[in-house]
Amino acid sequence: MNKIALTYLAAALFALSFAGICEAQTLVTQKSLSVEAALAIAHGTLDKCHADGYKVSLTILDSSGLVKFQVRGDGTGPHTLEHSRRKAYTALTFKRTSGETAKAWAAATTPPPVIEGTVGAQGGVPIKAGNDVIGAIGVSGAPGGEKDEACAVAGITKIADLLK
Numbered sequence: 001m002n003k004i005a006l007t008y009l010a011a012a013l014f015a016l017s018f019a020g021i022c023e024a025q026t027l028v029t030q031k032s033l034s035v036e037a038a039l040a041i042a043h044g045t046l047d048k049c050h051a052d053g054y055k056v057s058l059t060i061l062d063s064s065g066l067v068k069f070q071v072r073g074d075g076t077g078p079h080t081l082e083h084s085r086r087k088a089y090t091a092l093t094f095k096r097t098s099g100e101t102a103k104a105w106a107a108a109t110t111p112p113p114v115i116e117g118t119v120g121a122q123g124g125v126p127i128k129a130g131n132d133v134i135g136a137i138g139v140s141g142a143p144g145g146e147k148d149e150a151c152a153v154a155g156i157t158k159i160a161d162l163l164k
Helices: 003-024 035-051 080-094 098-107 145-157
Strands: 057-062 067-071 124-129 132-140
Touching: 035 057, 035 067, 035 132, 035 145, 057 080, 057 145, 067 080, 080 098, 080 124, 080 132, 098 124, 098 145, 124 145, 132 145
Parallel strands: none
Antiparallel strands: 057 067, 057 132, 124 132
16 A cells, blocks of 8 residues: 555544544433522421521532522521531532541541542531432531531431432
């Protein structure tokens, strides 16, 4: 074969190698957290915390880590709003509760990763639709992270039917 023929053959093979890649490209379909679902979670969370006598702040993040809903509860400390956001961000980032992340960090033989905005404190819970994390909630202000987490779980339970 001459040089020109080899060049055309190589170009054709190169072009054909991308044909499979182009065919595989499609639009991504994903579930996302609606405003109504976020509000239902927030109400369920606040109802549980208020019933237990806790004054809390909460943050709900979408799957991108952006604030979907945030409220500083009456009578809460000024730090609780930012702390709730960090708990939610930790749950979203690691796709598990912030308490599970804190335990993993404590048990690790190496220092935890330094990821801006994360915190090793209980009270952040991922919001999952099936196995997909579509957001997260963080609660701060109850006397103990386990109580913050219980309120967050109660809020997510309010939309359990939507998350199947």
